[in-house]
Amino acid sequence: MSPPTSDLFSVETIPGAGRGILASRDIPQDTTVLTSKPPAAHVLFREYRKEVCAQCFLYDRGRTLRVKDHDTGKVFCSASCQQKWVDHTGELGDGAWQDLHHFIQARSKGTKDTSGISLTDHRPDVGEIDGRWSQAKPEADVRMRKAIDGASRPTGRKQTKAAVASSTIDPDILGYLLSGILAHHQQPNQWREDVLALAMHEEPYTTTHDLEAHCTSFVQLSSIMPVELHESCTIEVCRALAAVSSHNAFGIRSGSEDGEEYMGYALYPSASYFNHSCDPNLAKQRVGNAWRFWVVRDVQQGEELCISYLGGDEKDLNLRQRRAHLREVWGFACECARCRREATSSHDAG
Numbered sequence: 001m002s003p004p005t006s007d008l009f010s011v012e013t014i015p016g017a018g019r020g021i022l023a024s025r026d027i028p029q030d031t032t033v034l035t036s037k038p039p040a041a042h043v044l045f046r047e048y049r050k051e052v053c054a055q056c057f058l059y060d061r062g063r064t065l066r067v068k069d070h071d072t073g074k075v076f077c078s079a080s081c082q083q084k085w086v087d088h089t090g091e092l093g094d095g096a097w098q099d100l101h102h103f104i105q106a107r108s109k110g111t112k113d114t115s116g117i118s119l120t121d122h123r124p125d126v127g128e129i130d131g132r133w134s135q136a137k138p139e140a141d142v143r144m145r146k147a148i149d150g151a152s153r154p155t156g157r158k159q160t161k162a163a164v165a166s167s168t169i170d171p172d173i174l175g176y177l178l179s180g181i182l183a184h185h186q187q188p189n190q191w192r193e194d195v196l197a198l199a200m201h202e203e204p205y206t207t208t209h210d211l212e213a214h215c216t217s218f219v220q221l222s223s224i225m226p227v228e229l230h231e232s233c234t235i236e237v238c239r240a241l242a243a244v245s246s247h248n249a250f251g252i253r254s255g256s257e258d259g260e261e262y263m264g265y266a267l268y269p270s271a272s273y274f275n276h277s278c279d280p281n282l283a284k285q286r287v288g289n290a291w292r293f294w295v296v297r298d299v300q301q302g303e304e305l306c307i308s309y310l311g312g313d314e315k316d317l318n319l320r321q322r323r324a325h326l327r328e329v330w331g332f333a334c335e336c337a338r339c340r341r342e343a344t345s346s347h348d349a350g
């Protein structure tokens with residue numbers, strides 16, 4: 001599937017911006033150009049776990065949602081959303097979420113998780129990243145072997161879980177990785193085609209603490225995952241999930257406006273080829289756990305279809321501020337038509 005195909009657009013190389021989406025014919029205003037599939041990985045932050053529907057991401061002004069699954073810790077806005085989640089997740093996935101929930105609960109008693117800790121730290125380079133992941137591999141292999149042995153002995157799983165009790169936990173990273181591992185397990189070839197084709201950040205971890213948290217989470221998942229998921233709980237999958245998230249993740253927010261509560265983030269491979277423009281011709285709206293994109297004005301054949309990566313008041317920033325913000329948050333120098341036009345006119349004027 002990836003990159004996406006349509007009779008309305010094609011994915012092409014865009015000078016200065018990697019790949020992007022070009023209209024392959026004139027498209028009238030308000031036409032829907034893409035509706036994404038559900039995410040290939042996502043996380044709802046732990047602080048929102050009682051307030052956001054695990055299936056459709058509905059948030060009801062901070063109210064605790066009424067349908068709760070005590071075994072997985074997930075909440076739903078309705079019994080029908082819960083049923084959809086169960087149908088999609090399957091028995092194996094449900095079991096994996098239960099294992100993770102019990103692991104987090106057991107580990108949260110008496111010890112603090114690491115997700116809120118802020119350390120003065122540096123961004124690890126490729127060498128540090130490779131080094132830390134190669135340490136994680138043998139640790140994970142040992143845990144998986146113990147889990148396989150334990151699966152044939154009733155006390156084995158407990159022993160394995162006890163073995164990782166000494167390290168800290170990051171429930172958000174654990175949840176993000178598990179959702180990606182389960183998506184990979186359901187359709188490994190499709191997942192590879194979709195996710196590995198996305199733009200990757202070579203140095204995606206903002207701090208060494210963040211890198212450590214990802215490697216530790218991978219090792220912890222290796223111990224608690226059902227044996228049937230071992231083929232998807234790999235370094236390749238977990239590293240890819242981190243590497244693609246910084247360039248491609250969409251925020252899960254409480255409403256359609258970008259400025260609202262930031263409740264988590266999700267990966268939508270088919271929607272990840274839209275470049276940014278400071279004068280976008282596309283709007284987007286989250287519909288449940290998917291996204292719809294439509295053109296906000298008539299678009300001509302050959303025009304690039306772009307969304308805005310800026311949210312709320314950021315849209316009102318001037319050229320210098322927009323470019324600085326996009327560089328800081330997204331890591332790219334904006335080359336959209338509006339920025340190029342404004343840069344030329346300010347250069348001419350000055």
Ligand SMILES: C[S@@+](CC[C@H](N)C(=O)[O-])C[C@H]1O[C@@H](n2cnc3c(N)ncnc32)[C@H](O)[C@@H]1O
Nearest residue numbers: 017018019199247272273275276332334335336
């Ligand atoms: C979600 S991806 C978009 C697809 C991407 N161009 C690709 O080749 O896969 C976001 C990345 O595209 C590039 N990009 C998007 N909009 C851009 C712009 N206006 N100017 C320069 N680069 C841009 C940046 O590298 C950014 O991190």
